[in-house]
Amino acid sequence: MAGKYNKLTDSLISSLIEIVGPGNVISGEACENYSRDETPNCRPVLPEVVVRPENAVAIARVLRLACENKIPVTPRGGGTGLSAGAVPIYGGIVLSLEKMERILEIDEANFTATVEAGVTLEKFTLAVSERGLYFPLYPGEKTATLGGNMATNAGGMRAVRYGVARNFILGLEAVLPTGEIIQTGGKYFKCSTGYDLTQLITGSEGTLAVITSMILKLTNPAGRSEILLVPFNSLGEAIGTVQEILKKGLRPIGIEFMQRNVVELAERFTGKEIPYHQYASFLMILIEAENEEEILDQASRISEICLLRNAVDVFIPGSERAKRDLMEAREKMYPAVQHNGLLTMADVVVPRSSIAEFVEKAEALTQKSSLGFFAVGHAGDGNVHIMLTGTSSGANEKLAQEILRDIYELGVSMGGMISGEHGIGAEKKAFLPLAMNREKIELMRRIKKAFDPYNILNPGKVLYPD
């Protein structure tokens, strides 16, 4: 596939400099920073050149040039992806959105914000909260850009009540690979006018179009929040409890689960003890409410259900500091496992009621090997992260990939999918045929062609074979 592409000539590089300005073209060693993302064991690939356009018109010109000359273009947000979606696997141009970082408008009357794609989640949530509003999307990595969040349909911990990235996007501006600029959606919450291109482009991992700006939905801040840490003697009991909580009409913003061995690693990594760490499985339940009274009411109703369902106890942090420590422990679980020789990670989603069975069977698949098995995830929405660890060697990496395949097959056989929130990227594309039939992949390929007839935009991602 790579052979189909041309290399950049000096004359093309001059054209790129003319389009984006000399300060916005990076070549040589400095390209190193754009050769990888945060995928475990990421295999970096150097782009020939990095361009950092400042507006959609410049992006359109870059893409037209790339089409005319058959140069691959890989769009890049914060580079925090976990599926090698931003790695320029065929070289060519990395198109970084880092210079498009303006918050164009926060519209308090309509509860919307219009932002450029390169705005980081951190900058945006701060700006929104300064206006007394709230953007609940919380995939965990605050240096991620909003464009990247939308491109991968990022999820995170607050999805149970608020949904995932695609539930926050009302419209976007995007540049098609052939250079046309389109606008989709708007500041409204209902639309039946043509195909939903907003939703099609969201989650397409930069393979259909370059998102340049977005209209995002805002909401009111919650006022008060709390965390409940609930130890159980088995994952089955923990997951059964999730269903009871939701059946009773309670709507925590997030319900996380974790197994003891992940908790132990997180303790070692942060140097802070987690209460009740000796138990087998945990739920971490995040709640929000308007005021103290409602928080207490929710917390007590949830606690009651947990205890009826055999929870060992319910721990509610007594201080803001203890609350922060608990959140930190959850957020550090991934780096803690990473630190311990992470070989690969699955991001499977299964029906919520099947989580315990899925984890148990996935663990059995792993136990045939010498690899470490760590499970953590979003119990409220069925999204399970399974991390396999071991000493870094070719044999172990191969083994991890084989087990990963078995785990994906298991997830799909239970009515699930192979990625809940990280995307397919380059890393998981070979597994796509496990998740869908040939007819569906062929349809996606025809859609890709409808957007990108020359296959220059983020080639080698999502679809398989390319």
Next chain:
Amino acid sequence: MAGKYNKLTDSLISSLIEIVGPGNVISGEACENYSRDETPNCRPVLPEVVVRPENAVAIARVLRLACENKIPVTPRGGGTGLSAGAVPIYGGIVLSLEKMERILEIDEANFTATVEAGVTLEKFTLAVSERGLYFPLYPGEKTATLGGNMATNAGGMRAVRYGVARNFILGLEAVLPTGEIIQTGGKYFKCSTGYDLTQLITGSEGTLAVITSMILKLTNPAGRSEILLVPFNSLGEAIGTVQEILKKGLRPIGIEFMQRNVVELAERFTGKEIPYHQYASFLMILIEAENEEEILDQASRISEICLLRNAVDVFIPGSERAKRDLMEAREKMYPAVQHNGLLTMADVVVPRSSIAEFVEKAEALTQKSSLGFFAVGHAGDGNVHIMLTGTSSGANEKLAQEILRDIYELGVSMGGMISGEHGIGAEKKAFLPLAMNREKIELMRRIKKAFDPYNILNPGKVLYPD
């Protein structure tokens, strides 16, 4: 365009009989019932034949036959659409989903239901409520099918809190025009695995694929509901109040607005008086809560805001019967206007804060003519229905279409779209170029081609020119 299609031969009709069974093929006069939908002034077109397949495999065979022989196929749900989306404008085959009306599963553990496309909204909401669950989608017309609701991305009165049709769909089974059967999504709430075909097919008005079954999201029932009728001296005051209510973090399930002249027609039509009918503008605020105490709390907080914002009063029905009467009045506004010589109806969506300005300007556009102007709609989500009335004549119909065009242009110039919930169908396709640039229409056309290379599925709908 019609010239591109072939007529059905006796041999093809025999094949259709063989595929769906003799009892499921309708021809001759009985086709009359399948020649129109509920579009104002609908121009009926007789199909050559109606088929009523009982499963996806039969649909796939019908579509393959249609592709091979260049026969147009128009899918049909309940026939309650308002944009002539189910009218077989090029003749050929009407593919009715009426025989696919099984509720396949209600999964209480995962809050999902799996249903065939021909299940009516009425049957489904009843079955769900018998299981103690709730499906809030409420576009108003209960004889509509769920497949039709999804195909048009139906909205309705409860969208402020619960969203529109596309917010309820987790996955679907669909038959592509070329006969392949695909499954998308599943019983999970997060997915980043390939392009979101579920969302692309939803709202595509049967032009991309025939939806055969769907996985829908359920929720908990509310327990208690209430309606507040709030009269104002101007629409501006009413709309300003909506923003205040939402800013205070209150989340009614719906906020409707209506103008005095619509209220008067509804009174005459139902024979029942509406309280405070002498005032200029009204909000009808629908609230839901778990219990009586919460309902009273919400009602009192909303009332307080309304009165601070110059509401004349707040009327809360004292009995279940008075509540039903009020809902009936709202639901009968459309038939009441229809009864009064409805020529055409706009279904514009604008940013919520611009509703009053939009209605005022749209009325000014109409006042140059002798046509009647009636505005009603969903103030909570910016969706405005403008109905133009007059004696039925060629001249008046032409005039209504001209004013409609001006109203659409106005809506788009204010950041809106030309359909919020009814779809484009055949009726509004000529206005599509007002709503989007040529590049975007061309992209939609290429997507259509990726699904339907022979253009046999619901041709002449949505896209323009065909």
